[in-house]
Amino acid sequence: xxxxxxxxxxxxxxxxxxxxxxxxxxxxxxxxxxxxxxxxxxxxxxxxxxxxxxxxxxxxxxxxxxxxxxxxxxxxxxxxxxxxxxxxxxxxxxxxxxxxxxxxxxxxxxxxxxxxxxxxxxxxxxxxxxxxxxxxxxxxxxxxxxxxxxxxxxxxxxxxxxxxxxxxxxxxxxxxxxxxxxxxxxxxxxxxxxxxxxxxxxxxxxxxxxxxxxxxxxxxxxxxxxxxxxxxxxxxxxxxxxxxxxxxxxxxxxxxxxxxxxxxxxxxxxxxxxxxxxxxxxxxxxxxxxxxxxxxxxxxxxxxxxxxxxxxxxxxxxxxxxxxxxxxxxxxxxxxxxxxxxxxxxxxxxxxxxxxxxxxxxxxxxxxxxxxxxxxxxxxxxxxxxxxxxxxxxxxxxxxxxxxxxxxxxxxxxxxxxxxxxxxxxxxxxxxxxxxxxxxxxxxxxxxxxxxxxxxxxxxxxxxxxxxxxxxxxxxxxxxxxxxxxxxxxxxxxxxxxxxxxxxxxxxxxxxxxxxxxxxxxxxxxxxxxxxxxxxxxxxxxxxxxxxxxxxxxxxxxxxxxxxxxxxxxxxxxxxxxxxxxxxxxxxxxxxxxxxxxxxxxxxxxxxxxxxxxxxxxxxxxxxxxxxxxxxxxxxxxxxxxxxxxxxxxxxxxxxxxxxxxxxxxxxxxxxxxxxxxxxxxxxxxxxxxxxxxxxxxxxxxxxxxxxxxxxxxxxxxxxxxxxxxxxxxxxxxxxxxxxxxxxxxxxx
Amino acid sequence: xxxxxxxxxxxxxxxxxxxxxxxxxxxxxxxxxxxxxxxxxxxxxxxxxxxxxxxxxxxxxxxxxxxxxxxxxxxxxxxxxxxxxxxxxxxxxxxxxxxxxxxxxxxxxxxxxxxxxxxxxxxxxxxxxxxxxxxxxxxxxxxxxxxxxxxxxxxxxxxxxxxxxxxxxxxxxxxxxxxxxxxxxxxxxxxxxxxxxxxxxxxxxxxxxxxxxxxxxxxxxxxxxxxxxxxxxxxxxxx
Numbered sequence: 001x002x003x004x005x006x007x008x009x010x011x012x013x014x015x016x017x018x019x020x021x022x023x024x025x026x027x028x029x030x031x032x033x034x035x036x037x038x039x040x041x042x043x044x045x046x047x048x049x050x051x052x053x054x055x056x057x058x059x060x061x062x063x064x065x066x067x068x069x070x071x072x073x074x075x076x077x078x079x080x081x082x083x084x085x086x087x088x089x090x091x092x093x094x095x096x097x098x099x100x101x102x103x104x105x106x107x108x109x110x111x112x113x114x115x116x117x118x119x120x121x122x123x124x125x126x127x128x129x130x131x132x133x134x135x136x137x138x139x140x141x142x143x144x145x146x147x148x149x150x151x152x153x154x155x156x157x158x159x160x161x162x163x164x165x166x167x168x169x170x171x172x173x174x175x176x177x178x179x180x181x182x183x184x185x186x187x188x189x190x191x192x193x194x195x196x197x198x199x200x201x202x203x204x205x206x207x208x209x210x211x212x213x214x215x216x217x218x219x220x221x222x223x224x225x226x227x228x229x230x231x232x233x234x235x236x237x238x239x240x241x242x243x244x245x246x247x248x249x250x251x252x253x254x255x256x257x258x259x260x261x262x263x264x265x266x267x268x269x270x271x272x273x274x275x276x277x278x279x280x281x282x283x284x285x286x287x288x289x290x291x292x293x294x295x296x297x298x299x300x301x302x303x304x305x306x307x308x309x310x311x312x313x314x315x316x317x318x319x320x321x322x323x324x325x326x327x328x329x330x331x332x333x334x335x336x337x338x339x340x341x342x343x344x345x346x347x348x349x350x351x352x353x354x355x356x357x358x359x360x361x362x363x364x365x366x367x368x369x370x371x372x373x374x375x376x377x378x379x380x381x382x383x384x385x386x387x388x389x390x391x392x393x394x395x396x397x398x399x400x401x402x403x404x405x406x407x408x409x410x411x412x413x414x415x416x417x418x419x420x421x422x423x424x425x426x427x428x429x430x431x432x433x434x435x436x437x438x439x440x441x442x443x444x445x446x447x448x449x450x451x452x453x454x455x456x457x458x459x460x461x462x463x464x465x466x467x468x469x470x471x472x473x474x475x476x477x478x479x480x481x482x483x484x485x486x487x488x489x490x491x492x493x494x495x496x497x498x499x500x501x502x503x504x505x506x507x508x509x510x511x512x513x514x515x516x517x518x519x520x521x522x523x524x525x526x527x528x529x530x531x532x533x534x535x536x537x538x539x540x541x542x543x544x545x546x547x548x549x550x551x552x553x554x555x556x557x558x559x560x561x562x563x564x565x566x567x568x569x570x571x572x573x574x575x576x577x578x579x580x581x582x583x584x585x586x587x588x589x590x591x592x593x594x595x596x597x598x599x600x601x602x603x604x605x606x607x608x609x610x611x612x613x614x615x616x617x618x619x620x621x622x623x624x625x626x627x628x629x630x631x632x633x634x635x636x637x638x639x640x641x642x643x644x645x646x647x648x649x650x651x652x653x654x655x656x657x658x659x660x661x662x663x664x665x666x667x668x669x670x671x672x673x674x675x676x677x678x679x680x681x682x683x684x685x686x687x688x689x690x691x692x693x694x695x696x697x698x699x700x701x702x703x704x705x706x707x708x709x710x711x712x713x714x715x716x717x718x719x720x721x722x723x724x725x726x727x728x729x730x731x732x733x734x735x736x737x738x739x740x741x742x743x744x745x746x747x748x749x
Numbered sequence: 750x751x752x753x754x755x756x757x758x759x760x761x762x763x764x765x766x767x768x769x770x771x772x773x774x775x776x777x778x779x780x781x782x783x784x785x786x787x788x789x790x791x792x793x794x795x796x797x798x799x800x801x802x803x804x805x806x807x808x809x810x811x812x813x814x815x816x817x818x819x820x821x822x823x824x825x826x827x828x829x830x831x832x833x834x835x836x837x838x839x840x841x842x843x844x845x846x847x848x849x850x851x852x853x854x855x856x857x858x859x860x861x862x863x864x865x866x867x868x869x870x871x872x873x874x875x876x877x878x879x880x881x882x883x884x885x886x887x888x889x890x891x892x893x894x895x896x897x898x899x900x901x902x903x904x905x906x907x908x909x910x911x912x913x914x915x916x917x918x919x920x921x922x923x924x925x926x927x928x929x930x931x932x933x934x935x936x937x938x939x940x941x942x943x944x945x946x947x948x949x950x951x952x953x954x955x956x957x958x959x960x961x962x963x964x965x966x967x968x969x970x971x972x973x974x975x976x977x978x979x980x981x982x983x984x985x986x987x988x
Contacts, residue, residue, distance in 0.1 A: 154867050158898070159808040161769025245767050245811030252766075337766060426869045426898040428960075429806075431773045434968050445968060447776070562968050 004035060012039035018374055025368050033306045033354065033362045038369065040272040040310055041279065044536050047373040050502035051534045054515045062528040064491050064556075072113040072197055072268065073187075074530020076492045078556060082449035083191035085119040088127070088184040088457070088496045088552045090535035095181040098239040099148025103181050104156040105242040108314050110185040111160060112268035115251050116317060118195040118258050119187030122430060123444050124157050126167040126183050127457045127496070127550045131176030133413060133746040138176045143749050145179055152242075153183070154424040159244035160251070164425035165433055166442030167457050171413040174386065174461065177540025182496040182533075184457055184552045188446055195258060197267030197277070198285035199320045199346045204264065206278070206289055206344040207326065209333050210250045210316040214299035216240045217273070217312025246315040246338075253336040254317065262328045266319040275309045275369075277318040278344075279352045283366040285320075290353040291344030293361070305354060305361040320346060383468050383513050384506035384544065391596045391609030397674045399728035402721075405604045405678065406648045406728075410735050412603040415645050416742035417656075434562045440641050441482040445560035452557040454488035460644075461546030463612035466597050468510045470612050472517030472549045477620045477682050478643055479553040480525045484624040485639040485685060486563035487631035488555030493522055495532040495551050500544025502536045510547040511536075518549055524617045525624075527553050564631055566640040567657025568688050573637055573714045575663055576697060577647070578630075579623045579684035580707040582671065584614045591675070599645045600678035613680050619706075620683045626706045627685045633700075635693040642684040648677040650686055651719055655732040656739065662719040662732040665712035673723050688714050758800040758985045760786040763829070763845075765820050770806035770843065770962065777965035778803075782978050791823045800985050801838040802829055804845025806898070806960060816859060816901045817847030826852055838882055838981055839954045843899055846946075846956035855949055855956045856914070857906030863939025867900035871971065872937055874945050874959055875925040878918040881948050882984035883955040883977050892929045893922075893973035895959040897937060902958040904940035904947075914947055922946035922957055 009019045012035055022030055022038055030038060044050060060068040066083055067075035073087040091106025107124060114121045128149060131142040157164045162185070199206065217240035257263050265285065267277045274296070282289045293308050303311075321329045326342060333340035347353070352369065354362040365372075397405070409415055422437035434452060435443035441456040458479040464471030480490045495518060500507040522529055538545045557563065585591060595601060596610030630636055638657075642650040655662045669676035687708075689697055694710070701708035719730045762774045771788065778786035789796065791809075796802060810819035820826065826848070833839045833854055841849040849855045862868060871894050876887040887893070906914065914920050922945040926935040931943040938958070946957030961974030 151866075158867055158900070159767070159769075159811070161807060243811070245808055245813075248769065248808075249766055423870050424867045426867070428869060428896055428898060428963050428969070429769055429773065431776060431963055431966060431969055560968065562970075 004029060004032065013043060014039050018042060021374065025372065026364065031362060033309060034364055036306045036310050037275045037362055037364060040275055041369040042373050046272050046276060048534055049374045049376050050378050050536060051511065052375055053377055054512050057516055057519045058529045059519060059523045060528050060530065062492055065528055065530055066191060067194065069531045072116050074492060074494060075117065075194060076530065076554065077191055078446065078449055078451055078453065080449040080451065081190055082188055082446065083194065084186055084188055084453060084554060085114050085117045086184065086186035086494055086554055087113050087531045088182055088494045088550065089533040090496050090498060091181045091183060092178065092498065092535050092538055094239045095149050096179050099145045100152040101239050101241050103149040103152030105240045105314055106181050106183045107153055107156040108242045108244065108247050109270050110183045111162065111247065112270065114185045114187035115254055116197065116266050116268040118193050119189040120255060121162045121185050121187040122432060123186045123455065124162050124164045124183065125442065125455060125457050125552065126153055126164065126181065127459060128167065128169045129175045129180040129461065129548065130171055131179065132171045132173060135173065135176060139749060143747055146747065149181055150421050150424055156242055156244040158426040160248050161429050163427045163429050163433055165427050165444065166437045169418050169421060172461055172546060174546040177543065178538045178545050180498050180548060182550050184494065186455065186554065188448060195263065195266050196284065197281050198265045199281040199287050199289055200264050200285045201322065202287065202346055202348045204320050204323050204346045205326045205342040206291060206346060207319050207321055207329060207340055208296060208316065208343045209319060209340045210338055211243065211246050211313055212297040212299040212339065213308055213311045214313045215303065215307055215311060218307055218310045240312050240314050242314050249336045249338055250315055250317060253333050253338055257329050257332040260328055260332065262321050262325045264320045264322060266317060269316040269318060271312065273310060273312045279366045279369040281318060281320065282352060283370040288347035288349045288351040288353065288366065289344055290347050292355040292358065294357045295341050295343040297339045297341060305356045309354060378502050378508045379505045380509040380512050381505040383510040386465060388609045389593060391601065391607050392605060393592065394595065394605060394674055396672055399726040402673055402677055403728040403730050405600065406652060406730060407735060407738050409599055409603055409645050409649050410652050411738040411742040412599065413746060415599060415649060417740045418743060419740065420743045420747065435486060439566045440485045441488065443486055443557065443563055450560060452560055454483045454486045454555040454557055455552065456482035457550060457552045458482065459548050459550035461548040462608055463597055464514055464548060465546040466610060466612050468513035468547050469517035470615060472514040473521040473617065474612055474615050474682060475549060475551050476518060476521035476525055477615055477617065479551050480527065480624055481641045481685065483553060483555035484627040485566065485641050486557065487628055488557045490525060490527045490553050490555045493527040493529045493551055493553045495529055495549060497534045498538055498545060498548040498550065499536050500539045507544055514547055514549045521617065525621060564636055564639050565657065566654065567638055568654045568661035568663065568714045569637045569659065571661055571714050571716045573688040573690055574694055574710045575665065575712045575714060576687040576689055576708050577684060577711045578626055578687060578701060578706060578708045580709060581667065581669060581676065582679060582681045583619060583683050584616050585671065585679065585681055588614055595675060595679055598678055598680045600674060613682055615682050622704045622706050623683045623685060626701050626704045629700045630687065630697050633696065635697050636687040636689050638688045640686045642686060644680060646678040646680050652735050654686060655719060656736050660717060660732045660736065661714050662717055663712050664715050664720045666722045667711060668724050676723060755783050755982050756986055757783055757785050758982060759798060760784050761789040761796060761799040761802045762786055763791065763802065763804050763825055764788045765791045765809035765823065767809045767811050768805050768807035770960065774803050774805045774962045777962040778978065781965040781975065789825060791825045794824045794828045796828045796832050801981055802832055804841040804848050806843030806845060809844055809848060817844060817851040820848045821852040830854065833954050836951065836953055838984065840883065841956045842960055842962065843958055846958055847901065849954060849956040854954050855947060856910045857904055859901050860903045860905055861901050862903050868937050869898040870937065871896045872959065873925050873927055873935065874922040875929050875931065877920050877923055880918060881921055881952050883948065883980050884921050886980040886983055887976050890929060892925060893976065894964065894971040895961055895974050896963045897959045899958055902938045904944045906941060911941065919948050920944050921948055921955065
């Protein structure tokens, strides 16, 4: 028997104060099993003890929101009797330690969150951030991590049979020791068939289904709640191993059992495994759960109660069925070849009671594990800045310099084609993908509901590092802009908040600023946040990642047709820049600083400094409305929003369709040419429009007081930009080759 | 929506644990081709009443050991064998092709892609022979745009088998470029002789790695895959 010493308490990641709180609440010293149970539920990962106070500032209500935060996933009404469940979650720490399995189980976990509510998963997206592939010291390791993470996502999603339809992949030095893997999933179901993770009906059976329990993943949640150090390698055994085939069977069996109407409540065993599912189901149901571990299917011999309760073995679910019909549950799971065992019953006393062969090994009130978990108001100062406010004055550039910069930018790590990644994902299975990966927003049709759903993930760590509040707002603005390009109305959002150590006041300040910025923007754009995840302690040897809030927004399109493409389709079409050349830049004294946040600064100048681009949210929203109406009336032939790389990169990318249609552009600007071409002012969207539709486009833009100047015309084969009299030419084929081949070359090292 | 009205036949789509293109095949057959299509559970041994059998893509039994290696032992496969031996039309797509090869209904083997990665993209297929129930509605040399999505789709067969396949015009589809040339660059997985689909000696069993069911609906970008099913329907009409 291990005695609980100060050392044991510290090993469990608990402070002395937290331990005293435990003793006070239960009126005695906890057993080791109880200490394990409490410590894992009180970990940052499960309890949100540092973030909860601030997450309350986020908007969560909306007309279409059926279920908000607090459940396994948020749910929105998509019309015609159907609903969509969606959420994003991080699996950062496991994918750094064991990239393939870490990423695979990240996808597995988020898929379970969706189908545990009754929805069949129809789409996955991933937001990935790594250290640079050519980093002199960490390059080899980073390439290994990218290969592993992408392989793991592909392995899990492809076998499970869910299309991976989009996402992002960004490289910054700040992710060298701590990459980010944020996985998003969305599923569909009839809106009157939502299942919740609540245990109801005293005496009802508590049934364990799915994979057997092993020793993998013990203390995974605690690992995700600590910084990395030299010994993190030794945590590899903490990473779970995924089996997508088993999960596919679990999905089919769960949906079949749900259809039979014999399941009352269901919750997946994710972080903190059996512990979390039993106490949360009891907590939500206002009941208790008593289990005996001797019934838990086990993969290994001699597991202790402590290990069984804390295991994070994958592909397991806990469900509560009506007493008397449990045989029907067992029959469905048997059909799919899965274990289904009654391991306990629902009680009326609000306790989580765990026995092992009858002997009581843990008895803890649910409330202590959930609502009464510690809540901290961590001190915050001013946000930590890892980069200077002022940078070099960018020299005036010639037309040739600009042409060279454009080629360099399209082949740079963040802007180049991610085809080598997304072709490893089955992005078409289920035959719904009407806009495949590589566009501004991904779109799937929903055959059951006769609508389409557009979705995008956005985050910009560089912007957020320079100003957490503004950076967070810019991410929401860009995400909504992405949806507007396909004519979708944004409905609701999910967020994944990746930050460093919240016990450092400067990091806590980043977190608070970013959350408040997200809240402001989500209110403004009408996208309530229905759930998500917070990942803190993303630090290695004391160095924090860029603060990186990632936002995923789902939008609704009222038809199932293929949306307007992003690429130019025909020569001789007018090119319209909705939003104007550089909105909000004239008169901005901080322009040079703001330019320091651009990809041009990062890639061409080789430095990052200053402030993010200025955002006027009212203006931005009117741009979205303008574009949405134009698209819905079928006026443009192509639509692409401007973001990283600015106007020049946006124009080049419009040319990367199969026909390689370029453009001839004529501009005059009061700003230096590199600013006009590469500054990343938001609120801008490029359209190509046939002559007969120009008038209608202008009328819509004018009605919303948004400038929509014609800046040129599409043409075959080359991009030609005349700016203040100087002209540069670039072959679209050349740019395309550079853009398309860059990632493969970089991955080879 | 079906663009053309076809006579309706009864297609059986076999459902293995781990199949994941089962719904897609059912949808294409019903909605895009106006056929009557139903699932057949892998434990079923009765295929009576079906006009044609489709083995869909996915990861049957998790593809543990080797793709398709476990599915060959399932009860439904002995029924499929009997169905094929009596001349019934059987088509195996992706994992279905792997299963047909494992059961010996088709020759050769499907191994890890050259490059070792899973590949999902739309490729060009050239119709090599219209003398089959699966290609008779195509024109010889016609180039079809059809998606692939597999990790183990590199077709391999020994010299002798290959020469028999070629001699008897049993290679029905080859990977080609947009001009219809079977170049190494157009070969997405390293298959020998760019082979994408073959039929058996009796020409009533087809295995192909590309997914015609993903190219049956206009919103998916191509409807070329319909020609495979249309050809089967034409064959069934003739009886």
